[in-house]
Amino acid sequence: MNETDVVIIGAGHNGLTCAAYLAAAGLRVKVVERRKVVGGAAVTEEFVPGFRNSVAAYTVSLLNPKIISDLKLSEYGLKIVERRAQNFLPAADGRYLITGEGRTKESLAKLSPHDAGELDGFNRKLEEIADVLRAFVLRAPPNIVEGFGAAAIREGFNALGSANVLRRLSLEQQRTLLDLFTRSAGEMLDEVFESDLIKALFGFDAIVGNYASPYAAGSAYVMLHHAFGEVNGKKGVWGHAIGGMGAISQAIARAAQQAGAEINLDAGVREVIVERGRAVGVVLDTGETTRARYVASSVNPKLLYTRLVPSGALSADFLTRMQRWRNGSGTFRMNVALSTLPSFTALPGDGDHLTSGIIIAPSLNYMDRAWRDARDSGWSRAPVVEMLIPSTLDDSLAPAGQHVASLFCQHVAPELPNGRSWDDHREEVADLMIATVDQYAPGFAASVIGRQILSPLDLERQFGLLGGDIFHGALTLNQLFSARPMLGHADYRGPLKGLYHCGSGAHPGGGVTGAPGHNAARVILADHRRLFRA
Numbered sequence: 001m002n003e004t005d006v007v008i009i010g011a012g013h014n015g016l017t018c019a020a021y022l023a024a025a026g027l028r029v030k031v032v033e034r035r036k037v038v039g040g041a042a043v044t045e046e047f048v049p050g051f052r053n054s055v056a057a058y059t060v061s062l063l064n065p066k067i068i069s070d071l072k073l074s075e076y077g078l079k080i081v082e083r084r085a086q087n088f089l090p091a092a093d094g095r096y097l098i099t100g101e102g103r104t105k106e107s108l109a110k111l112s113p114h115d116a117g118e119l120d121g122f123n124r125k126l127e128e129i130a131d132v133l134r135a136f137v138l139r140a141p142p143n144i145v146e147g148f149g150a151a152a153i154r155e156g157f158n159a160l161g162s163a164n165v166l167r168r169l170s171l172e173q174q175r176t177l178l179d180l181f182t183r184s185a186g187e188m189l190d191e192v193f194e195s196d197l198i199k200a201l202f203g204f205d206a207i208v209g210n211y212a213s214p215y216a217a218g219s220a221y222v223m224l225h226h227a228f229g230e231v232n233g234k235k236g237v238w239g240h241a242i243g244g245m246g247a248i249s250q251a252i253a254r255a256a257q258q259a260g261a262e263i264n265l266d267a268g269v270r271e272v273i274v275e276r277g278r279a280v281g282v283v284l285d286t287g288e289t290t291r292a293r294y295v296a297s298s299v300n301p302k303l304l305y306t307r308l309v310p311s312g313a314l315s316a317d318f319l320t321r322m323q324r325w326r327n328g329s330g331t332f333r334m335n336v337a338l339s340t341l342p343s344f345t346a347l348p349g350d351g352d353h354l355t356s357g358i359i360i361a362p363s364l365n366y367m368d369r370a371w372r373d374a375r376d377s378g379w380s381r382a383p384v385v386e387m388l389i390p391s392t393l394d395d396s397l398a399p400a401g402q403h404v405a406s407l408f409c410q411h412v413a414p415e416l417p418n419g420r421s422w423d424d425h426r427e428e429v430a431d432l433m434i435a436t437v438d439q440y441a442p443g444f445a446a447s448v449i450g451r452q453i454l455s456p457l458d459l460e461r462q463f464g465l466l467g468g469d470i471f472h473g474a475l476t477l478n479q480l481f482s483a484r485p486m487l488g489h490a491d492y493r494g495p496l497k498g499l500y501h502c503g504s505g506a507h508p509g510g511g512v513t514g515a516p517g518h519n520a521a522r523v524i525l526a527d528h529r530r531l532f533r534a
Helices: 013-024 065-070 104-111 113-137 150-166 171-182 185-192 196-207 219-225 246-258 301-308 316-323 364-377 426-440 456-463 515-533
Strands: 002-009 029-032 044-048 051-054 080-082 087-090 096-099 239-241 262-264 269-275 278-284 289-297 332-338 357-360 379-388 403-412 448-454 499-501
Touching (some): 002 278, 013 029, 013 515, 029 289, 044 246, 044 332, 044 448, 051 332, 051 403, 065 515, 096 104, 096 196, 104 113, 171 219, 185 219, 196 357, 196 364, 196 379, 246 262, 269 289, 269 301, 289 301, 289 515, 332 426, 357 426, 364 379, 364 403, 379 426, 403 426, 426 448, 448 456, 499 515
Parallel strands (some): 002 029, 002 289, 029 262, 087 357, 289 499
Antiparallel strands (some): 044 051, 080 239, 087 096, 269 278, 332 403, 332 448, 357 379
């Protein structure tokens, strides 16, 4: 039997971040990971001989700059480069929109002078809200508690602090915030813009990882969620980690190990040990037991409470609600090895646009139809595809003159209707995704010399992403902020003493941010200090 101060379930980037902070504070920390590699969904692997790519998570912006600085990740090999252009959206009729510093308004003006005039004002509204909400990323949201006591007093002060943050917003900005939390992105975009492509640019952020129409209520918040990021001090910019997304996880792992954390791979958890209402350790699949003062979980909360925690240790009400925790991103993920770069009909040849996020979804109606198709038949006949070609910025990923591309494809049903299995349709849908890109870049299909396919079922099996959900739970109003993962447990403390949430199923939600791990570590350390002061 092993003993430690903290055992962390899962060596995804959030679990590793939590481990690094706790170990740096002097606690004994052990991370146990089911897979043979750290990183969870933020990993880089060779998928065709000579070709490496980010397997699941594929681009970086949301990784919090404080965490990068605190953990000194650059000293452990992390280097992030900006895309030379941010996004490229081709249309079937030959028009296109290309965005980035000094590019967006000029490109948009060719499509709609009206929209070019509206762009700065719309961006300013989003940025003003995002600037204020960034203050909530690295702090626990107000937590709802029953009764009156120390916890209620603590949460009262937390609520006052949150209110003071929101006081920075004018009344009109608070109205905009309400719109962003409750309305659809499609409605808000239709009110401002007339060009399909600029609406599609923002609309894509509203459905990325979100199995919904851009006209679904609440989709505007998902759009806002993707505006929180920055790269190298530049807000709203996206980039690539040299060496792929695994370079982020590897750097955090090195920081954690340097601080004294122990990371055990090929060590899946069978069960959380609960004694007298307290989590006191874990049992591995091998039968090995590790006891700890604190147990922190970076896995999907539904997986934690329905598979790892003994059901008898939980209240019936809590367990019933957690069984209803909504998952499902509508995501089909592919990596392809290319003999040559694609050439788009709308903008032929090489150029900065090939370093960008290439979005094949030319209108909000296109995205809406894709969702309706997937809901009705299992996948969209004309799917949404974002393609990135990271080898245009990182020549370590592919042989000279050849390339790798990431295809993030939507919409597909997390579970196929009529009892069908993704195992029987994986290749068929992969062919469709490649054919969709080929319609806009003729010759693309012929340039594919190898591919890696991850259906929603594959994402669940390989990474524990239930229903293929990249966020560990949908970013809907009833699963956000003080309700993530449930009212009463938004403070990173689970319903059992000694059990904590440090993954994307906790506030502020999904994406490669490190924030849930950072925030959970603060709470664990605060509880540890209170325990030993007492």
